[in-house]
Structures are given as C-alpha cells and as structure tokens.
Amino acid sequence: MNHLPLLLLTLLLTASACKKEKTELEKLPDATQTGSGAGAFLLDGQAWLPDNSKTINIGGGGGGFLARWRRTKTGRALELTFGKYSDGTGLNIYLPDVRKIGTFQFDQQASIMLGDRNPAYGVYFMTKSLSIPRSFLTGPTATGTLTITRFDTVAHIVSGTFEMTVKEDKSPETHQLTHGRFDYPF
Template sequence: MYYFRKPCLFVALVLLASACKKEQSELEKLPDATQNGSGGAGFLLDGQAWLPEASKLFGSGPAVSATWRRTVAGRTLRVGFSRDSDDTSAGVFIPDIQRAGTYHLNQTANIILGERNPAYGGLMMFKPVPDRIFLTGSDAIGTVTVTRFDTVAHIVSGTFDMTVKEEVGPETHRLTQGRFDLRF
C-alpha cells in the first residue's frame, strides 16, 4: 500500500502542474516579428497589446494593409492596421521609400500636403464621437525600421516605436514594440 501512494501522488502533482496555464505577458500576445509576408501585425498601445481585427459584420475589409505606389513625392509606402471592436486604427507613411532602413518620424504632417508629407505615424480613435487623431511630429517622435522591402515578392516587414500627440489637444499615446509583415 505504501508503494502505491507515492506514484499516485506523483502523477497527481504532474497533472496539476500541467493543467496550470501561464498567463501571457502583453508582449507575448503580439505576433512574432517575421519577414515572410505572413500578414502579422501588432503593437503595445500604452503597454497593452493591440492587435488588428477585421469586422465580422458586413465584411468591411482587411484589418491590415500595405500599399506602395507612385506619387509626386516618389514611391510612397502606407502601412495600416484597424480594429473594429473599438473603432481604432493606426499606421505609418513613408514617402519615396527605396530600400529597407530606419525612417525617423519627427516632422509635423499636414493634411493639406497629402502625399508630399514627411514620414509620419498616426493613431485614430473613432469612439467616442468626435473622432480623435494622434500624430507623430516635432514634439511626438518615433522611428520605423523597415527590415525587408522586397519589390519583387511584394513584401514589407518592419518594426516601429513612436509617441503620437492629439492634433487638437495635449493627450499622447505610446505605440511600442510595433511590428508588421505584410504583402503590398
């Protein structure tokens, strides 16, 4: 009887330990920073994991997108992420991108300039009304590091870290540990 109790206790402890799930950190909730066009994207918004998600109603379109097109400013790159559950979106704009590298988001963007803007990042919150727009600029800076820019395979991958400031107010947000791996 004594020999029987020890193995049962051991098996019970092993089963109990394997049943406990480790809570994921906010950083572990983000997709890996890959470079194969996987479609992964996400970032920490003020320390909380923010992952794009498409609408389940009405098929409102993709939750992530990347476009590279010819404009008067050269070949511009736009990378965007959206999440319908809380009506937010974020993105980066890089004018005249020609290769992988680090791009500084430290100049003020102006809606009137359109495609002629400097590189910038943004966060848009559409709830509650009215819409709120937060942008990088001279007093809210950041960087985007494009780690893969493949115009043959049409893949853009990279990481970003930025502070964005409300256009008409003092509120700021931090977008850190950002990553994207998209096809354009």
C-alpha cells in the first residue's frame, strides 16, 4: 500500500496549522494617505503603537493621536502627538511652518522656553510610574527627518514617514525611532 498520499496530506495540514509570528515591522499599520488616524513606529526595534482608547496629550482627541495645524507668529505650525496611555509614553513632533509636502530636518536645539519659535523637533516622553518624567529630544547630536507625503488642507489630512534619534538632556541615554508613519486627520 502506498502511504505517500497520506503523508503529503498530513504534511499539508501540519503546515497550514502553523501561524507565522509577525515581525515587529509587520505589527505597524500600513503607510496610508487616507486620514485613517493610524500612526506608529519602531522604538529601539520594537513596535510602538498608540492606544486606541485614550491619549495622554492635554486637550487631545481619542485614539491615542492628535494632529493640529494652526497659525502662529512664525508660520503655520503642525503638531503631531502619539500617545500610549497604558504605559505613559508618547511622542510629540513639532514643525514650525508647514504649507506643503516635503522633508523636514530635526537637527537643531529645541527648548520649551521658545514655544512657537522652536525649530522642528521630536520629543519622546515617559511619564507613568516615574517620580520624575523623562524626555528625550532631537537636536544637534540626536538628529532625524520627517517627510510629509500628503498635506491636504481641503480634506484636512496629513500623512508621512519619519526616523529619528532622541537623547535625554541629563544623560547619555538615546532611543532610535525608525519606520515611523502617520496618517492623521487635522
């Protein structure tokens, strides 16, 4: 008796029952340009996605994200916030004057004291379960870029990608944010 068909059927069933684990990059939402509200990045190689329920940004909306485009003394500032309420971490990105698609550099020193007069910057923060909140910023020694691929002031959609290194001011600790993407209504 030929056992080959039975062996092939067993192998086929065994192979289809195994689920392939997603890579960290596959855990991120697709890079879209529809205003889906998706945004995420790899933090030191691990998928970081905002919470779906709350945002930790003051005055922010639901879904763990917020995009705001507003007039300032220096131009039309765009602010993007990614929030993860569950672990008290988040990312704020500030661009001082956005009017069209393009690439923005994070390579200058930012200061909370400068407010709307800051250069473009990114800040990753940790607040939960810490006696002193920690902030990691871009700057001259921790650089990055953000590319806006869609900036639609009629449909109110901003989409793009980013990569950056952020460094804590009071220590040498750094973090790598890679494969960042966002597709936010504003």
